[in-house]
Each structure stands twice: as structure tokens, then as C-alpha cells.
Amino acid sequence: MKNSFIKTALLRQYILIFVVLLLLSACSAVPPQEAAHEEPAMHPVSDIVKDDVIYPIDVYDPWEGMNRHIYIFNAHMDDYVLLPVLEAYQNYVPFFLRRGIHNFYSNLTSFEHTVNSGLQLNGEATANNGLRFLSNSTIGLFGVFDVATGMGFPEMKEDFGQTMGYWGVGEGPYIVLPLLGPSNLRDTTGLATDFFIISDFLLNETGMNGNEGWLYFYYMRYGVDARAKVPFRYYESGSPFEYETMRLLYTSGRKVMIGE
Amino acid sequence: MIRSLSFTLSLLLLMTSIAAQAAQHSKDYGYPLDNRYAATIIGTPAEYKAELPTYQQIPVEEYTLKVPGHREIPDVFWYERKGLRYAITAQDKKAPLVFAIAGTGAGHRSAKMRLFQRAFYQAGFHVVTLSSPTVSNFILNASKTAIPGNLKDDSIDLFQVMEQIKNKHTELEISDYYLIGYSLGASQAAFVARHDEQKNVFQFKKVMMINPPLSLFNSVSILDNMLEDNIPGGLDNFNDSYNKTITNVTAYHKSNAKMNIMSADFFYNAYREKDPGDYNMQALIGMAFRMSSSNMIFISDVFNNLGYLVPKNTMMGKTTSLTEYSKSARRVGFSDYVEEIYVPFFIGKTGSSKQQIIDDSSLLSIKDYLLQAEHIGLMHNLDDPILEPGEIDTLKGLFPERAMIYPHGGHCGNMEYKDNVAYMIDFFSQNKKPGKMTSGSAE
Numbered sequence: 085m086k087n088s089f090i091k092t093a094l095l096r097q098y099i100l101i102f103v104v105l106l107l108l109s110a111c112s113a114v115p116p117q118e119a120a121h122e123e124p125a126m127h128p129v130s131d132i133v134k135d136d137v138i139y140p141i142d143v144y145d146p147w148e149g150m151n152r153h154i155y156i157f158n159a160h161m162d163d164y165v166l167l168p169v170l171e172a173y174q175n176y177v178p179f180f181l182r183r184g185i186h187n188f189y190s191n192l193t194s195f196e197h198t199v200n201s202g203l204q205l206n207g208e209a210t211a212n213n214g215l216r217f218l219s220n221s222t223i224g225l226f227g228v229f230d231v232a233t234g235m236g237f238p239e240m241k242e243d244f245g246q247t248m249g250y251w252g253v254g255e256g257p258y259i260v261l262p263l264l265g266p267s268n269l270r271d272t273t274g275l276a277t278d279f280f281i282i283s284d285f286l287l288n289e290t291g292m293n294g295n296e297g298w299l300y301f302y303y304m305r306y307g308v309d310a311r312a313k314v315p316f317r318y319y320e321s322g323s324p325f326e327y328e329t330m331r332l333l334y335t336s337g338r339k340v341m342i343g344e
Numbered sequence: 345m346i347r348s349l350s351f352t353l354s355l356l357l358l359m360t361s362i363a364a365q366a367a368q369h370s371k372d373y374g375y376p377l378d379n380r381y382a383a384t385i386i387g388t389p390a391e392y393k394a395e396l397p398t399y400q401q402i403p404v405e406e407y408t409l410k411v412p413g414h415r416e417i418p419d420v421f422w423y424e425r426k427g428l429r430y431a432i433t434a435q436d437k438k439a440p441l442v443f444a445i446a447g448t449g450a451g452h453r454s455a456k457m458r459l460f461q462r463a464f465y466q467a468g469f470h471v472v473t474l475s476s477p478t479v480s481n482f483i484l485n486a487s488k489t490a491i492p493g494n495l496k497d498d499s500i501d502l503f504q505v506m507e508q509i510k511n512k513h514t515e516l517e518i519s520d521y522y523l524i525g526y527s528l529g530a531s532q533a534a535f536v537a538r539h540d541e542q543k544n545v546f547q548f549k550k551v552m553m554i555n556p557p558l559s560l561f562n563s564v565s566i567l568d569n570m571l572e573d574n575i576p577g578g579l580d581n582f583n584d585s586y587n588k589t590i591t592n593v594t595a596y597h598k599s600n601a602k603m604n605i606m607s608a609d610f611f612y613n614a615y616r617e618k619d620p621g622d623y624n625m626q627a628l629i630g631m632a633f634r635m636s637s638s639n640m641i642f643i644s645d646v647f648n649n650l651g652y653l654v655p656k657n658t659m660m661g662k663t664t665s666l667t668e669y670s671k672s673a674r675r676v677g678f679s680d681y682v683e684e685i686y687v688p689f690f691i692g693k694t695g696s697s698k699q700q701i702i703d704d705s706s707l708l709s710i711k712d713y714l715l716q717a718e719h720i721g722l723m724h725n726l727d728d729p730i731l732e733p734g735e736i737d738t739l740k741g742l743f744p745e746r747a748m749i750y751p752h753g754g755h756c757g758n759m760e761y762k763d764n765v766a767y768m769i770d771f772f773s774q775n776k777k778p779g780k781m782t783s784g785s786a787e
Contacts, residue, residue: 117659125655132672138583152663319423322451322479323639325670340594
């Protein structure tokens, strides 16, 4: 009973997020306001950019206005919340402990990877991820030690966004997610589904019933860990076109991961 | 989600299709990549890197600096308003201090700057890392003209920043000053050292220049051509090349599913399995340079209201879409900027002739200084692809008995190789005169 209540609550949260996303999507991108009376630039866009040429930088981004606002929001969150939390975590928690915590939670993600490899009918990855999960959960003492990598079962990341991509679902509009950064409609749906799978697993299979606080801790830790692994810093690329570049890199990177 | 970003960033480094290539190395030098383009792109494979503490193990502190009398930064570059960013990795006792200057398009936190921090911190130096005067943070916060590319002017800007840092951080106990830079940062290091001879602020004990161009404008035109000559069908067909690259990386990733695409040697392994061909690698190097130079040109254009790519007085805010300008900026070469913006500006500023302005972009313009500056050393590679044939010999001649020329390494590809790191540290730590590497003949 309690589980289904929590699931309903989680589902409500996703719906709320989507509604907010849709409302925000009302703001469209602001084009540059070129002053009417000025002479054209020495190399105006209209002379260089052609209609019949395809530019990789043109990723489908109908919600660019909203996305750019969220990009800036994320940069501020990074500066004032995420990076300071990360720094404190790295400064005050010793390395062996951080690694243990990292391994323990990563092991749970191996479960998600196994499910998604299976859904993509990928025998090799399913076996790899399944054996990884099993060996780390047992010999690796509930995942605290990563013994599987040494045994020849490295992490092979497969998420539900990749699963949908495998089955031919297009990426849809580009979305910048609050805190999490670059995504698209397909991968955002995938993220919500994975969230659901792992929540279900944690609540039902690990005997965590009645300890939902633990679940929130899991996602907090997931956030810190995910941020820690990426050396990226907002606005340090030295490029005024960082938003466009990240958009292209995310989109291309996902294509490679999905193997389209 | 965020995780895939770091992979995607490295993807840019391999827009190539990939032929078996046996690494052959010279007997005396163990750096494994003897293809100049591959070396430039891949750098040093993990097992060949110098053993150094990790970045997380050294005490790097980030700071910002407000340079007095600087112009207001427009809304579209709002994120640069905090000031000039730099970092200090300090010893807890009195120690010599190294200033490090980044190469074109690189910030103070780039991978090669981290190498300097790790190597010199371990060797007992304080390390101050500075962004290249070609990146937005520097142009907007510390450049007086905001027309980057002038070795003399940019170096005076750097010098003043260094002076301000020295005065601000009185907590540092400093015994002596050292200076190092790579690529364009190396050329600037020479000019900074020369400027200091007049000002007597730092009195650098040693200065190390790694892979500088001999003539900035020659190297820039080589890099411009690497892109424009190597995209089949010209830049309008860039999308085809790009898609082909993604397809090739995807295929490689698929057939090596257990290999972590984010691991340091993914691209080295891919390259060893299938050589992408020189023209693809040249295109990639040219593209990386084009991205840096077009960023620089756009910023300089908007900040100075030049009306070059963006019409004068165009209103752009924090969330204005810049996608169309990114397309037009990527089509303008650095050489175009030199011809159309840079040269006219400096003719106006200095009254010099065009030829004089171009000559000033070469290390030959300070030949007399370099020839007698016994504390300045050169580290370079015979096969550096940004040099014209013969330029390496001219460079060697500028640093008599002070040039270390490796047989290969491309452009800065071997900086992390153990011999190179050991040489840098030796050059600074001991007062010995630099030796000569077996070099063979150029080309």
C-alpha cells in the first residue's frame, strides 16, 4: 500500500515537471536586435549563411528561449550550490570512503543498465551488466568494492533514453534540464522512466520499505557523484557560442552511444 | 546525462574516420606517435605520461582579478563580469614561482596548464596559471585594445596582470620568478621577459618556450588552410564530413563496446587500429583552431563595436540566440581578420606600415634580444605542423645552445611525455645549460 502511494506521489511529481516545462516553453528565443538605421556588417550573416546548406550546429531547439534561461540558472546553481557542496564533500570525506559510497550506488545503477541492455536485445551487454551487478553485490560486499571491472565486466552504460533510441524513437526537441543540463524530449522521458525503475527496485527489492528518505539520499548522492565526474565548468570554454556547442556535442554524443 | 558530456567534449577531438599504423619511434626518444597530426590531436597516451600527482592532489586555488580602468562588459558576455580568472598552486613555504601562459584559445584551467601545475608543484614551485590573451575572459577583462594577436601589446597586458597578482598575493613567499608558455603563450613569454628587462619587476631566472610559432601569421595561415583545404567539397559540405565522423566513431564504439569511451586512451587505441588519414586529421586540427579564432573574432567585434560580423549597435542580451552568428563566425578565417581588422587597426594606432606590422608578429622581430638571452630556453619538435619548412632551423638559430628539439611530437603533443616533463623541470630546477636532443633532419 505504502509503495503504491509513493509511486503515485512520484508520478505526480513527473507530471508537474512536464507541465512546468510546457508552460516555460512559451518563451521563445530572442533574436539579436540589429539596429535598423545601421549599415550592415562587413560580413553580414545573410552573405555567408545559405538556406540550402545544412549546418550541424542547427539542432532542433524550438524551446531555445526557455533552454537558455535554464542554462543560466544551472550556471548559477553550479557556482552557488553544486560546486561548493562538491568541494566540501571532497575536502571532508576521505577518498576511500567516497570511493566506497560511489561504488555502492553505482552498483545499483548496474541494475538499471542490465534492464536497459535487455530491452535492447543486446545479449553481450545484458550478460556483462547482469554479471557485474551479481558479482559486485556478492563478492563486492553489496557493491562497496568494484570487483567486476577486474573480472572483465566493466560498466556498459545503457539508459532508457538509449533503449528508446534503439527502438527508433527520435530525439525530439532539445531540452536543458534544471540542474542536470543538456537533454532532449526522448532522453528526458527516458530519465523519468529510469528513475521509476530504480525507485521501484530500491523500494521493493532491497527491503527499504518505509525508508523513503534513503531514496532521496540516493538521488542527492547521484547528483553529487555525476557532477564530480565531469570537469566541465560553465562559461569557461572561452566561447561565446558555448550554448550552441554544448547542444551539438550532447546531440552527437548520444547518437554515438545509441549507435544510430 | 551530465556524464555523457565529458565524452562528447572529447568527441570533438576525433572527427575522423579511422588504417593500421605501426608506431615507429626513434631510438633515442620513446614518444610513441610519429605522425605529426596524430600527435597533435591525441597528445601523450597514458602509459607514456610523466608520473605526477593528480590535479585533485594538489592545492589549486582559483581567484579573480579586476584590472583597473577597464571598459564595461556588455550583457551578452555577462558571465565574464566577475573579472580575470587565474589560479595559484602554492607551496606552504618560501619557494620559486612559475608564471604559466596558455596557448591560443586555452584558458588557465586547460589540460596543459594543469600539467604545469602538477609538474612544477611537485618540483617545489608555486605555480600561477594565466589564460591566453586570445580567450574571452582575458580579452574582456585585461586587454587594452581588445584586438588580440599583437605580441607586444598582449604581452604588456600579461605583464601588468602578473604584476598585479604579485602585489595582491603578499602571503606568498617567493624566492625567484620563472616563466613558461606553450604555443602562442611561448611567444608571449619571450615578449614578457623582454619587457621585464626594462621594468625590472620579476628578473626571471629562467624562461621556457614550448612549441612557439616563428611567425604568428605564417602559422595562422597554415592552420586556416588545414581546415579549408581538407573538407571535401568545401566548407559548405562540412555537415557531410561531420556526419561521416560521427558514423565512424559510432562504428568503432560499437565494435569495442566494453571500452570506455571516456577513458584516456580511447582515441589512441582507435587510431592504432585504423588510421584516419592525414587529411582528416588536418581538417580536425584546422577546425579546432577555427573554433578558437572565430570565438575571439566575434568577441572583439562585439566588444569594440566594429561592425565586422555583427552590425554596429546590435542589441544582444543574456539569452539572445547567437546561433546564426556562430555560423558566420566559423566561416571567417584568422587571416581574414588580420587583413580586415587587425592590420588597419594597428596602422591607425602605430603609424607603422603593413609590412612592419606583419614582421612584428614574428620572433625574428626580437632576434637580438633572444640571441643574447641565456636564461631563455626553447623546447620544440622537428615535425611541428604549424611551422613552414625551414622555420624550425631558424628557431634553433635564435636559441644557440639553448634549443631542445625532439624528433617528433607534433604541435605540443609530447608535452606530457615523461622525458619532456623531466626536461622542463631540470631546466628550471638546476642551473645547467640545456642540452641538445638528437634531431635528425627536418622533414
